[in-house]
Amino acid sequence: EAGVTQFPSHSVIEKGQTVTLRCDPISGHDNLYWYRRVMGKEIKFLLHFVKESKQDESGMPNNRFLAERTGGTYSTLKVQPAELEDSGVYFCASSRRGTSGSHKTLTDTQYFGPGTRLTVL
Amino acid sequence: AQSVTQPDIHITVSEGASLELRCNYSYGATPYLFWYVQSPGQGLQLLLKYFSGDTLVQGIKGFEAEFKRSQSSFNLRKPSVHWSDAAEYFCAVAVNSGGYQKVTFGTGTKLQVIP
Numbered sequence: 334e335a336g337v338t339q340f341p342s343h344s345v346i347e348k349g350q351t352v353t354l355r356c357d358p359i360s361g362h363d364n365l366y367w368y369r370r371v372m373g374k375e376i377k378f379l380l381h382f383v384k385e386s387k388q389d390e391s392g393m394p395n396n397r398f399l400a401e402r403t404g405g406t407y408s409t410l411k412v413q414p415a416e417l418e419d420s421g422v423y424f425c426a427s428s429r430r431g432t433s434g435s436h437k438t439l440t441d442t443q444y445f446g447p448g449t450r451l452t453v454l
Numbered sequence: 455a456q457s458v459t460q461p462d463i464h465i466t467v468s469e470g471a472s473l474e475l476r477c478n479y480s481y482g483a484t485p486y487l488f489w490y491v492q493s494p495g496q497g498l499q500l501l502l503k504y505f506s507g508d509t510l511v512q513g514i515k516g517f518e519a520e521f522k523r524s525q526s527s528f529n530l531r532k533p534s535v536h537w538s539d540a541a542e543y544f545c546a547v548a549v550n551s552g553g554y555q556k557v558t559f560g561t562g563t564k565l566q567v568i569p
Contacts, residue, residue, distance in 0.1 A: 376559040445498035
């Protein structure tokens with residue numbers, strides 16, 4: 334079974350440009366999460382999809398960030414326009430289906446991808 | 455809101471020596487606790503998790519962690535470190551958010567292993 338994959342592995346762009354990050358979750362996983370780690374800081378939650386719906390986007394920094402998951406499969410995270418403080422490593426994670434509030438969902442393991450390192454110059 | 459503290463940013467140990475990485479959490483109820491490891495160029499890999507039951511949890515690669523409610527701690531241990539254990543380790547807590555899992559991570563501890 335393939336793990337969570339992310340593309341690209343590295344991206345270097347200039348301030349003001351647009352970048353789109355992609356995440357392919359493990360096949361059959363309904364839950365998809367985006368996280369970000371700014372250098373030296375903790376890994377922070379950005380948002381959570383259940384299939385194609387945004388369940389929780391409370392961690393999104395501002396409206397320059399747009400996440401989509403059309404069809405409930407892969408997801409993209411677009412940053413437009415990018416700013417210097419957006420630099421960091423963006424992680425994607427997925428977990429299998431589960432009913433909201435069920436013990437299975439609350440205790441399910443999130444499987445992480447290798448991350449995309451974004452550098453904004 | 456929940457939080458996780460990993461007080462050690464860097465730790466250096468000799469190969470074969472024992473290891474303990476500290477983790478303290480803050481949360482009103484019993485949380486779900488995890489330890490992840492990130493090796494260079496790799497994603498985060500789950501080492502072990504605690505949800506309930508036995509407070510001493512065994513994980514992969516010879517790691518274990520002990521949940522101590524009275525100390526709000528979930529320290530990671532390994533009796534004998536191997537050079538391949540050099541990596542960054544993250545403690546995390548998950549709580550119920552709208553019926554789903556929401557994870558908060560600590561800042562990580564970088565482990566260096568010397569011969």
